[in-house]
Amino acid sequence: MKLSLFSIPVRLLPVVLFCITYAVLHALAFHPIVTFPFVILLLKSAADSLIFVGLGMLSAIIIPSSNYVKLDLFQRFINYSALGLLYICIWTGLNFLLSLLFFGKEHGTEIRSLISITAFIGLFMYVIQMQVIHFQMLHKKDEDEDENDNDNHHENDSDVHHQLAGSLPLHEKNNGNEEEGILERIAVKTGQKIHVILVPDIVYIQSDGDYVQIVTGQSRYLKEETMKYFEASLPRTKFVRVHRSYIVNVEKILRIELYEKQNQMLTLKNGDQIRASVSGYKELRAKLNL
Helix, strand or coil: CCCCCCHHHHHHHHHHHHHHHHHHHHHHHHHHHHCCCCHHHHHHHHHHHHHHHHHHHHHHHHHHHHHHHHHCCHHHHHHHHHHHHHHHHHHHHHHHHHHHHHHCHHHHHHCCCHHHHHHHHHHHHHHHHHHHHHHHHHHHHHHHHHHHHHHHHHHHHHHHHHHHHHHHHCCCHHHHHHCCCCCCCCEEEEEEEEEEEEECCEEEEEEEEEEEEEEECCEEECCCCCCHHHHHCCCCEEEEEEECCCCEHHHHEEEEEECCCEEEEEEECCCCCCECCCHHHHHHHHHHHH
C-alpha cells in the first residue's frame, strides 16, 4: 500500500491530539495539589501520554493475536483482568521513575503520595483502550466473515442440503408425520441445572468460538455445538442463517432496514439487532417471499 507524503501526518493526528490534550489536562489538574513547577509538570505529563500510547500499541498487538474475542465471557473477563493488572503495574512503575527523573529524589515523598491516583488514571485509560481494541476486533471479524461468506455460501448450502437429505428421510414420504432429524427442543446444561429450550422460543443463535449462544427473549444459553449443526437441524421454514455468525427465527423479526450500502440490519422482537450479509439477506428474502 502506497502512502503519500501527507497520509502519515493525518494518521498520526489522533495520537498527537491525544498527547497534547492529556498533557495539558493532566498538568492543570495536578498543578494545584503539587509543588512542582508547571512547565516541568507539563513536560512530564507529555512523557506520560507517550507511555499510554506505547502501552496501547502493545495491547493492540497482544490481544488480537490471543483471540480474546473468541473466548467465553468468564475466560474473557479473567484474561482482561490479568492484562489490566499488568498494564497498571507497568504504567505506575514507569510513571514513578519518570517523576523521580523530572522532579528529583528530594520530592520522593510527594511522588509516592500520588501513586494511588496514578494507578487509578492507569485503570481508566486501560478500560478505554480495551473498549476501542475490542470494538476494532469485532468489526474486523465481521468484515472477514463477510468476505468469506460469499465464497463459502454455495459450498455450505450444498453441505446443508446433503445433511438435510440424510436427516429427513420420512419428510418427503409422509406428509403430516413428524420430521426426523428436526429439533423440537434443545437441552443446555448450566452448572447443576439443565435448561430445556423449545425451538419456537428461540429468537436467534449466535456463533461464539467453539460454542453457540442460544438467545430466547432476554435469556442467553451457551452450548458447545456448531452453527452448521443447528443450520441443518432447525426447521428450515422457520430459521435462516442470515450471517456466518447468526441463525435467525424469521417469526421473531420485527423489521428490516438498510445498513451500510448493501447490508441489511434486522431488528428482532427482543430488541436485539443483527446485521445480515448479502447472501444471507438473499436467502431471507426468498424465505419471506419478498
